[in-house]
Amino acid sequence: MAELIYHVAITADGYIADPNDIADDSIFLYEGDHGPDFLADIKGYGIALMGGKTYEVGLKDGVKPGEPWPLAKFANPDLKHYVFSSKMEMESNEEVKFVKENTIEFVKHLKKTTNERIWLCGGGELAHSLLYHELIDTLILKVNPVMIGEGISLFGSSKKQIQLELIDLKKYNNGVLLPKYRIIYK
Structure with missing residues (x-):
């Protein structure tokens, strides 16, 4: 069964974003000696999971609908993204699949049928x-x-x-x- 890894940036008091879903460099350190390790870790994942709100943050930052997150694509062009949202009306493609069906059953099936490491990269409620x-x-x-x-x-x-x-x-x-x-x- 595939390993599912929740790999995420947090504050020292346990938050992945501020109350307005902001998780930018006003809160988190993106520059520094941890950066190369993070990029190397992304290369080791085959699948990325995220909640719809997490994906929407990317849309606000310039990601076009249906595109994977730029940093993840840069680090690992073959990374397959699954976005879980019952409300988003976007078309799936080869890089990003929008999942509206039962999240738990989908992830159980995914863990059983892949041998790739699965990265949960965001979404407090999905987590x-x-x-x-x-x-x-x-x-x-x-x-x-x-x-x-x-x-x-x-x-x-x-x-x-x-x-x-x-x-x-x-x-x-x-x-x-x-x-x-x-x-x-x-």
Whole structure:
């Protein structure tokens, strides 16, 4: 079964974006010695999953409907994107598939039928749903040295308790931490 990895940037207080879905360089460090490692990690994924709100942020930043995220495409031109939204009215293509069907059943099937590493790259509520159904295997956090007090939580509205086993930890010169955890479901 394929490994599903939630690999995402967060603030030190656990937010993936501010209350207005902003996750730009006013909050996160995009420059620094962690950058090459992140690009190398993206090359290791075969599939990217994201929620509709996460994709909409890209649209506001200039991504054209149906295009993959530019950084992901730059790092890994073969990366297949799946965007989960029951509301988006966009046509799927070879690079980006818009999924309206049951998210959980789709991801279960995907994990069973691919041998590629699956990257959950954003969407607190999507992460919440996948965590609730115990489909996320690994958690990699790019912890930025900033606190914003409120925003979009790492796992949305989830209250599920889980244990994490620290697998690896890197510290970068700019203060970014990169812990990698295996998720242990009870």
